Amino acid sequence: MVKILISGIFGHMGRNVLELVNADAETECIGGVDLKSGNIENVPVYDSFEKVQEKPDTVIDFSSAANLDNLLNYAKKTGCAVILATTGYSDAQLKQIEKAAESIPVFKTANLSVGINLLQKLVKEAAEFLGESFDVEIIERHHNLKKDAPSGTAYMLAESVNEAFDGTKEYVYGREGMVGARKKAEVGIHAVRGGTIVGEHEVMFAGEDEIITISHSARSKKVFAAGAVKAAKFMYGKPAGKYDMQDVLTK
Structure with a gap:
């Protein structure tokens, strides 16, 4: 069972991911992170990574590029994999992602379809x-x-x-x-x-x-959510490094 934390869970894409995770017998959503805390479909949601109590195998991030620092710091601290499903990263942030992949498993692709x-x-x-x-x-x-x-x-x-x-x-x-x-x-x-x-x-x-x-x-944003869940399952147990959807398709 792959335990997944969804960053940006209250957003449209986050909700799509949650729906697919709940429908997949091999995955479980153990929590979410968003701008405000709360609860969605019996899943606890925190307003910061520091407050997350559960330990995920993978974080699927559909928040924003501005959240990259918090996301990578959390992943380094917990050792979990990250699925970067957000676009709009700056050149400096792309270098930051490359550096992070030296110590944690990072999945990044421009499109999850x-x-x-x-x-x-x-x-x-x-x-x-x-x-x-x-x-x-x-x-x-x-x-x-x-x-x-x-x-x-x-x-x-x-x-x-x-x-x-x-x-x-x-x-x-x-x-x-x-x-x-x-x-x-x-x-x-x-x-x-x-x-x-x-x-x-x-x-x-x-x-x-x-x-x-x-x-x-x-035709629907669900294709991106489905790709994110597929990537999360692929990343389970992977060593540090940078991965993308081509790795998933050719595994």
Whole structure:
């Protein structure tokens, strides 16, 4: 039985995770952390990590990037694994995560959807196969409340393309005015915001007289919660190090 602590449990994603954890015979939610203390479905919720009385195997964090220090300090103190399900980390925080992975098991991915991570694999394979004869453009669409742009997943997909070209590509964020002809080294990344779009990512390979499009559309945020629970089960008993969804899919 994997004992899970949910950070951000009162939020929409936290509640989705709780629902799936309760429905899974291999997992148990032993507590939650949020801005205020309380109780949800007989699960105790604390307003700080310091007050948590139970000992989890894994913390699933759907709070915010601002909570990273508290989360990592708690994980180092208790030795539990952490599932970083939040986006918007600064460069300094990303270095902090890398450092923490030297002493605790850390799971980080830009997107917890199994489908998106399959898309990442397919995009890299397509880039390797098609080569320089096809231009690559990435379009991501999200709801009008999303704060960061482009999405972390768009960056992840761009990195997969770039890996296929040994890091020679340069990212161009949108285009406006007389920008001139498209350079071969460019990977265009475009962000669309509107309505209640959960998350859509499209990678377009445009060649001579033909276009190949690989895309993924999330219809519900439950796909991310399901990925988080899958990751928590995967991380059970893992040694210190940094892990991602590709590790889960290829285990």
